[in-house]
Amino acid sequence: MERRLRVDPVACAGHGACAELVPELITRDEWGYPIVADQSVPRGLRREARRAVSNCPALALALTRVA
């Protein structure tokens, strides 16, 4: 099953931890907020993606299953 990273934009405070942990999938805009690549999380990056989710200080990042 496909997994995607999703940001809750209300909860997100732009700490930027996610972009440091998975730079392959998350960059930051000029105000520091995450831009998530419009693609599924490749198997090889799932570990990093899960770490980014658990390390988000605002609990704004989620790894969701997409059918």
Added chain:
Amino acid sequence: MTDSLTLPAPAAAAGAPGPAGLPRLLPATGIVPVDLRAHLARHGPLRYAGGPGRLVAEVAAAGLTGRGGAAFPVARKLAAAAEASPAPLVVGNGAEGEPASNKDRSLLWISPHLVLDGLQLAAEAAGSGTAVLYVRRNQRLHGRLAQAIAERAAAGIDAVRVDVVSAPDRFLAGEESALVSRLTGKPALPAYRSVRGLPRLGPGRPALVQNVETLAHLALIARYGAAWFRMAGTEAEPGSMLATLYLPDGRTSVTEVPLGTGLADLLGLDPAAAGPGVDSVPSVGGPVRAVLVGGYHGAWLPAAEAARLPLANAALRPLGASVGAGVLAALPADRCGLAETARVARYLALESAGQCGPCFNGLPRIAAALDHLAGPRPDQRARTDLERWAGLVTGRGACHHPDGSVRFIRSALRVFAAEAGLHERGRCTGTDPRPFLPLPAGRPASDADWS
């Protein structure tokens, strides 16, 4: 709509033969509030469908869509509400935060009983025991609604109790998740939703939210049936809708029109004088440069193009516009469309709930760049900055405020491209500096007035 094919055919079409022609929702003449006696004399008693879900097939056959702007099929929402557990709270949404729209408050003022009938029917369809009418803060209007509800209580015609809740005077107050937040006692701020379906009041009860005009149509469909409803409008977009019109001479009105009516008819534009490359189109109210369709989350169209289009999403959506909640504004040829849009863009930036970083940061910068482009000899960096920021805010909010605002602003840059070229050379075709598009007076907005 394909749903009507899969649902059972409606039982014997409802009641009396419906009244011919328009208007359906408002009185044929005058703007005098319709009391319960006059309402019953015109439409007869409210016809309950007889149980949850019963009205769904008739509404599906009618093809009624939400009149709050999104045009979502009402039958689909009603069907979801009938199946939801626990039974949803039913809400009539009359927040009408869009400053250019006057149709919901006009309907509530003049024909409150149609809306209240529809609210009862929606509550029945959803199996709900209570209902809420969510209406912008206005003492006279709230007084009028309390009076209408009291009339109904005295006549004993309502099955469920109706509470009136006031909506803050904010652009986003009627956004569905903001409304739900307000009803749970919190500020009317949009919320992030990761799941589809009916919104929920906290972790528990779902809510069925319908625009007040949608409810009024529901009250008539229950009485006169789907075939009657379809006597107005187009096959794909049946029925009538309330529109708020702004003519170039400053006249404004709320009027009920069949979907599919030509914008030229509605605004008095001369379609014979319209064509490619025509700069402005004559109209009953003077020459028109462009038409704003769908309000401040809508889009500008050149007058020459608008004069050949119907009020229908099938024709408007391919051009990046939509019917929305029925706002149509014909910009006079002596106004600068960039200046008008910049003024509204600043308002939209201030109406960001400020919750999502990209919207909070991006919209004020976009508005400032547009303001710069609306002035003489703008620095071309403003244009590239604006485009970049527009790309950065789109699709990144909890609600559609950034997307809708950017759609409106980008349409201005498209439609007023020639004007922007003149500004680069220090010129402007706008000779009348007075504001045209309406904005609320006496702000500024503060963080405190979201509830």
